[in-house]
Amino acid sequence: xxxxxxxxxxxxxxxxxxxxxxxxxxxxxxxxxxxxxxxxxxxxxxxxxxxxxxxxxxxxxxxxxxxxxxxxxxxxxxxxxxxxxxxxxxxxxxxxxxxxxxxxxxxxxxxxxxxxxxxxxxxxxxxxxxxxxxxxxxxxxxxxxxxxxxxxxxxxxxxxxxxxxxxxxxxxxxxxxxxxxxxxxxxxxxxxxxxxxxxxxxxxxxxxxxxxxxxxxxxxxxxxxxx
Numbered sequence: 001x002x003x004x005x006x007x008x009x010x011x012x013x014x015x016x017x018x019x020x021x022x023x024x025x026x027x028x029x030x031x032x033x034x035x036x037x038x039x040x041x042x043x044x045x046x047x048x049x050x051x052x053x054x055x056x057x058x059x060x061x062x063x064x065x066x067x068x069x070x071x072x073x074x075x076x077x078x079x080x081x082x083x084x085x086x087x088x089x090x091x092x093x094x095x096x097x098x099x100x101x102x103x104x105x106x107x108x109x110x111x112x113x114x115x116x117x118x119x120x121x122x123x124x125x126x127x128x129x130x131x132x133x134x135x136x137x138x139x140x141x142x143x144x145x146x147x148x149x150x151x152x153x154x155x156x157x158x159x160x161x162x163x164x165x166x167x168x169x170x171x172x173x174x175x176x177x178x179x180x181x182x183x184x185x186x187x188x189x190x191x192x193x194x195x196x197x198x199x200x201x202x203x204x205x206x207x208x209x210x211x212x213x214x215x216x217x218x219x220x221x222x223x224x225x226x227x
Contacts, residue, residue: 019064025071026060029078048102052085103152110148113161113169114195117210131172134158141176141221142195143169160225168220170195179203179216189217 056078063074092099108116109130130148133156139145144166147159161167170190171177179192180203190197196209197220204215 022071023064026064026074029075030056030060048088049085052081055081106152106157107150108147109150109156110142110145110158110195113143113145113167113197114209115142115170115193117194131177134172138225139172140223140225141169141171142190143167143197143220143222144225145169163224166222166224168197168222170197171218171221176221177218180219188220188222190220192216192218 059074059077059081063069063071088098088102092102110116115127115130134142134145134148137156137158139158139160144160145158146161149157151157168188168190170192177192180189183189183200183203186199188197189200191207191210193216194207194210196207198208200217203217205217206215207217
């Protein structure tokens with residue numbers, strides 16, 4: 001095994017310096033574009049903007065180490081992408097259908113303390129993903145949430161019930177999110193699929209709201225949110 005061939009091959013000191021220059025130029029161009037978009041982080045990027053960023057990464061990658069690719073070509077391509085980006089953002093401001101197509105729409109995940117069935121059935125978001133986001137905002141159960149909205153940039157917007165109006169809801173933490181095996185009289189239970197709350201008579205009772213075939217119920221909570 002030739003270690004020199006693996007790590008060095010035919011790289012000369014001159015080309016090594018050239019790589020440093022190429023990487024520096026492309027790095028500055030990428031940072032400049034990110035500042036140009038006015039975004040602070042990846043979580044603030046929409047799908048459209050993330051696509052642009054990935055495209056720029058591909059554009060900048062090859063000229064960093066490919067000797068026969070002049071930097072000017074990458075600069076021209078990147079400038080064109082930036083121009084198209086600005087054109088698209090202008091079109092999105094003028095025409096709502098274009099904005100909906102490129103950016104997507106905000107999705108209602110929770111309404112009135114229950115998961116929106118339409119979004120669950122279409123697989124818009126998994127339970128684990130949504131529960132994790134809610135837990136990070138200090139939400140213990142769905143009964144504390146009046147409205148939960150998934151924004152186009154991936155962030156969650158949550159409107160909470162006032163403490164005195166908190167209702168029974170599906171628990172979001174793993175220890176409480178467990179299917180019950182024995183029913184207690186007078187206790188509220190929440191469907192583990194859609195969050196519908198009712199008094200049930202048996203552990204495998206069918207949920208009247210979602211008709212979930214799993215027929216799993218967790219003990220509902222009504223604790224007030226702590227801020």
